[in-house]
Amino acid sequence: MLIRFKKNLEKIAMGLLSFMPEEKDVKKLQQTIKEYEANPDWHLYLWKEEDDVLGAIGLRIENESNAIIQHVSVNPSHRNQGIGKRMVIEVDQLYRNKYTVSTTKEIQEFYQRCDETNDFE
Secondary structure, three states: OEEEOOHHHHHHHHHHHOOOHHHOOHHHHHHHHHHHHHOOOEEEEEEEEOOEEEEEEEEEEOOOOEEEEEEEEEOHHHOOOOHHHHHHHHHHHHHOOOOEEEEOHHHHHHHHHHHHHOOOO
16 A cells, blocks of 8 residues: 655655665655755655555656656565566556656666556556
8 A cells, every 4th residue: 555655754765765776875765855855846755555555756856747766675675576566556546547657767677567467548
């Protein structure tokens, strides 16, 4: 289940985002989390199953018509179970009525694989 990021889940969110290559640096990671907390155009969601948070997906609203997925991360011990794909599908469903959803170049290949196995329409 996709849940909206809250401050009390900051350490979990930082841990998940740290698995992304561009977020390995602690200062960069802290800046990213602060941006998700402060910027109303940045939206971070966590994937929760039972009592465990297993993944994170973040996007930014670029303008009145575009939403860009910029982070997708799943706990390594829970990868290859479709969690990343389910997060992408749910975010797409949340935003597609108002925005065209696309990705950064780092996420694009994964997003396209999700699209090939699921009809986002």
